Amino acid sequence: MRIEVVRTGGFAGIERRAEVDTSGRADEDELRDLALLALRPGPAAGGVPDGFSYRITVDGRTVSCRDPHLSDAQRSLISRVLKEGA
Numbered sequence: 001m002r003i004e005v006v007r008t009g010g011f012a013g014i015e016r017r018a019e020v021d022t023s024g025r026a027d028e029d030e031l032r033d034l035a036l037l038a039l040r041p042g043p044a045a046g047g048v049p050d051g052f053s054y055r056i057t058v059d060g061r062t063v064s065c066r067d068p069h070l071s072d073a074q075r076s077l078i079s080r081v082l083k084e085g086a
Helices: 028-038 072-082
Strands: 002-009 016-021 052-058 061-066
Touching (some): 002 072, 016 072, 028 052, 028 072, 052 072
Antiparallel strands (some): 002 052, 052 061
């Protein structure tokens, strides 16, 4: 499974992107389950000024979300893929 996370926005407006291929990883099942939960769309609420927007793509399926309206699964997956806090 290929998971891509793209973060845009914030004060500086710098785009950050990272991709993970879960095949053969020790945490493959855990990441798969988390990714499938993260693909569920959350509330269609707007973001906040200078907040981050995220695009999560899992094997061609994409969901967009914004701070502070991330689900727990989205926040956890973003942190793991980008290797920093979401």
